[in-house]
Amino acid sequence: MTDFRLPDLPSESASQRSLLPNAEQRKALRQKRARRDQYSRWGITASGFGVVIALLTIFVYLFYEVAPILKGATIEEDVQYSLSQTGLEDVEHLVLERYETLAIAYSPDGQVVVFDVANGAPEARFDVPKPEGSQFHSFFSAEAISATQVYGLDNGQAVVVRHGFDISFPNDQRQLTPKLEFPLGESAITIDDQGQPLKLISMETQTRGRNASAIAALTEDNRLLLASLTGRENLLTGQVQITRQVTELPAPPGGTGDISKLMVDKALRSLFALDEDGRVHYYDISNPAEARLVESVDVGGGNEVSASAFLVGGVSLIFGNDAGELSQWFLVRDDQNQYRLEEIRSFRSHKAAIREITPEYTRKGFIAVDADGQIGVHYGTSSRTLYLDSHADVPIEEMAISQINTRLLWLDQDNQLVSAELWNEHPQLSWAAMWNKVWYEGREDPEYIWQSSSATDEFESKFSLVPLSVGTLKAAFYAMLFAMPLAIAGAIYTAYFMTPKLRGVVKPSIEIMEALPTVILGFLAGLWLAPFVENELPAVFSFLILMPVVMILFAFAWSKLPTRWRLLVPEGWEAAALVPVILIFGTLCLQASPWMEVWFFGGSMRQWFTDIGINYDQRNALIVGIAMGFAVIPTIFSIAEDAVFTVPRHLTQGSLALGATRWQTMIGVVLPTASPGIFSAVMMGFGRAVGETMIVLMATGNSPVVNFNIFEGMRTLSANIAVELPETAVGSSHFRVLFLAALVLLALTFIVNTLAEIIRQRLRQRYSSL
Structure with missing residues (x-):
């Protein structure tokens, strides 16, 4: 029997043994490694908490700027004196001037007295x-x-x-x-x-x-x-x-x-x-x-109308009756083009008969006082009652409000003049007005409208967030509709079917597109793509609709070619053979576009859309979908391609060994395993599209409309903030609404990302057994 012996290993020399750590040194090294691991855990945990705290800080700051919207009005009395101090015995009308230092009183006998608001001392008298x-x-x-x-x-x-x-x-x-x-x-x-x-x-x-x-x-x-x-x-x-x-x-x-x-x-x-x-x-x-x-x-609802007034602009009428009820009316045009007086909204009722209604100078708000001394601060458009409380034991006869809506002056039945500070900064804003349809003056029906500025003094700001939210979802929807099929299909082909050499060129080329500034894409979309699509509508639709059909026909024809011909193109390079087909078909579409307009659309496809009742804007959702799609494709492609490429090879090799074809392996093994990564890619792309600013700013026309018409523009939350925030006054209602839009945008992306992570984890658990 042959004796097999392992060769003798060379023994360590004394010098080599001296270089090895002893027991104490090894213990010290383990402790040092443990400390480093602990520090790493602490650092990673602290960084994670830092991200959460930063996110919460953003939420808190945005909510801090938005919170005043939710606050009602307050009235604080500070001065009271007798009407006799002004030198008058009776007053027909009270007025507060702009700086709130002087008041004007008109008497029934034609005297006009200007007096100091602080003490009632007369400053001037006119007859x-x-x-x-x-x-x-x-x-x-x-x-x-x-x-x-x-x-x-x-x-x-x-x-x-x-x-x-x-x-x-x-x-x-x-x-x-x-x-x-x-x-x-x-x-x-x-x-x-x-x-x-x-x-x-x-x-x-x-x-x-x-x-x-x-x-x-x-x-x-x-x-x-x-x-x-x-x-x-x-x-x-x-x-x-x-x-x-x-x-x-x-x-x-x-x-x-x-x-x-x-x-x-x-x-x-x-x-x-x-x-x-x-x-x-x-x-x-x-x-x-x-x-x-x-x-x-x-207009009294069976009761006597005890007070009435026009709101600023002279369109809306406010009526108050002896039951304490308040309602707003204005003229509405009917189907016969005739104007009819119609009740638009009502307000919180007072406890006693309304005695006086005083409108604000520059807003659609008003102050109502009743026979029990109650003062109500109401606002027309938002249908809000911001304040309702008693301030006198006797009826209030006259009421004045300053031009800047920060001070009140009233006269009660005991001839006592009272001056009070008023806080009422954001009465036109309410959750109902910002998220529901509102019936504005001059409109035939309630509508969702965003219109923050105008040239007239009596203009009524319209702050509906619905058009902006719909515009954001509309832009993201059409961008994803364009980007998802191309990015996911390209990722699957590149990772699984394409030869490594060609993949080494294609993948970096697509990923480098992500470095292209979106302002350049928006510039090209607004100034080149939009006019091009408008002038070549038949070619664009022919390309978008027929190109998939042409690619399928090419694949079918390729499969019918003799084997020796197909072998001329190495495996994994078939996509290169498709490039000439795409270029030739695109050229044919462009050449045939004028003829198609003449044959099928009476010479103008855009006019044909108008004739059948479809509005076509040059900068529309189609342009945004194409331009933003190119911005989103690299994000989705890169993540999805990595997810497909990193599927363990033993899974695909086992499937192929059992007799499955490459497509069966792709559908039955690769896609389920890579689905969490692909879903994450889609959600990342969606978040990217929702938050995009420059492309939608330059290529949409920024029209705040509520529809999903692909041929009309839109205005998104992010674009609206970028356009209007630099022009708004700090602390104004417009300023607060823009911060609310930012809060809505942040909440939307946070919710979408949270749901995406939950779904991704469930998909990961489901297919982890593979």
Whole structure:
């Protein structure tokens, strides 16, 4: 029997043994390694917590900026004194000036007193001129921002006055000098040629485009008159020449005897006569000579209307009844192109009859006071009641609000004047107004609208986040619709079927696309791709729809070629043979595009879309889908390709050894195993598309519309923030809404990524047994 012996190993020399660590040194090395492992665990854990804390900090900061939106209004009284300190015994109307230091009081007998808000001390006194022997008989205050009042006389005439202030800065201190102006001249204007007393009067002035005014009056003998006035100032003498046209209006049903208030809108197109039964009679006075009664509407709900006012702009009417109910109405055009008065919304009710309604100067809000001394702060568009509390034991008779909406001044039945600080910064914002349809003035129906700025003073900001959220999802949807098939199919082919040499060229080439600045893609999409697609619509659709068919036909034809021909192309290089086919077919589509427009679309495919009712914007979702798709493809491709390529080889080799084809192995083994990585790639691409800014900013037209029409543009949350945040005032409602949009965007991506991670882990557990 042969004796097999292992060769003797060379023994360690003494010098070599001296280099090896002894027991104590090995123990020290183990302790050092353990410390390093511990430090690494601590560092990784701290970094993880740091990421979480950073994310929470972003959430907290965004919510800190958004939180004031949720806050209501507050009223804090700070000064109270008797009306007698101003030198008046009775007040018809109160006004607070812009800087909240002076107030103006109009008395029924034609006295105008300007006094200090802090202590009631008179600063100036004016007497409204009237013809000798006449007396003041009625009073009306026009829209607050116009600072215009009208007195009706007992001789059928009217006097129009307007208060104002000259501002100077002696010794660098602001000084306000009150003044009383007469926009239609100091002479009284004859309204009733018969000289009957004017027991009710109303007035409004239109200064945009023409210097025109309208005065409506109800005479003592119950005739309803409308005076149309046009003023022209002589540039040399300064005198105002008035052109007057007086029309007697038809009496409403039941006569004019029970009319309690007249209201003319700012456009001088409508007159509303309110009667004691809670009905409003709507007159169309756009052509005064042919003025007509349009309709009579019950706005009191069976109760007497105790107070009414126009909101700023003279479109919406607010009615308060003796049951404490408040409602907003305005004219809506019906199917017959006729305007009808319609109730739009209601507000939280007071406990007693509404005594006074004071609109804000520049917003669609108003202050309502009732017979129990309650003060309510309401806002029209958002349908919010921001404050409702009692501030007096007796009814409040008059209320004034400053032009900047930060101070109130009211007079109660005991002739006590009270000044109070008002905080009411964001009344137009509410969750309902930002996420539900809102019925805005001048609209036929409730709508989702984002419109943050306008040129008019009475503009109503529209802050619906629905168009922006829909636009964000729309842009991401079409980008993913374009990118997902190309990226995932390309990743599968590159990782599993392509030869390593060709893969070494293709994969880095696609991944380097991710380094291309998105502003360049947006620039190309907006200035080159959008006009190109518009001019070559048949070619684009032919390419997008027919190219997959051509590729399938090429694959079928390739499979039918003789084997010796197919072997001329090495395995894994078949994709190279497809490149000429794609180029040739694309060229044919472009060459045939003009002929297809003539044959099938009457010479213009875009016009054909318009004729069948489809709007086509040059910068639309199709352009965004293509441009953003190219930005998203590298992200999805890279992650998905790595997931497919790293599938263990023993799984694929085992499947092939059992007789499965390469495609069967791909579908049954590779895809299930790589599905968590592919799903992660898709979610990463979706998050990339949701947060994209520059491409959608430059290639969408930025129209905040609510639809998924591929031929119309959109506005996304990120693009909206980028466009409007630099222009907004810090701390304004617009500023807060933009931060809310950022919070919504962050929450959306956080939720999507969280769900994606949960699904990825479940897929990983499901296919881990492979």
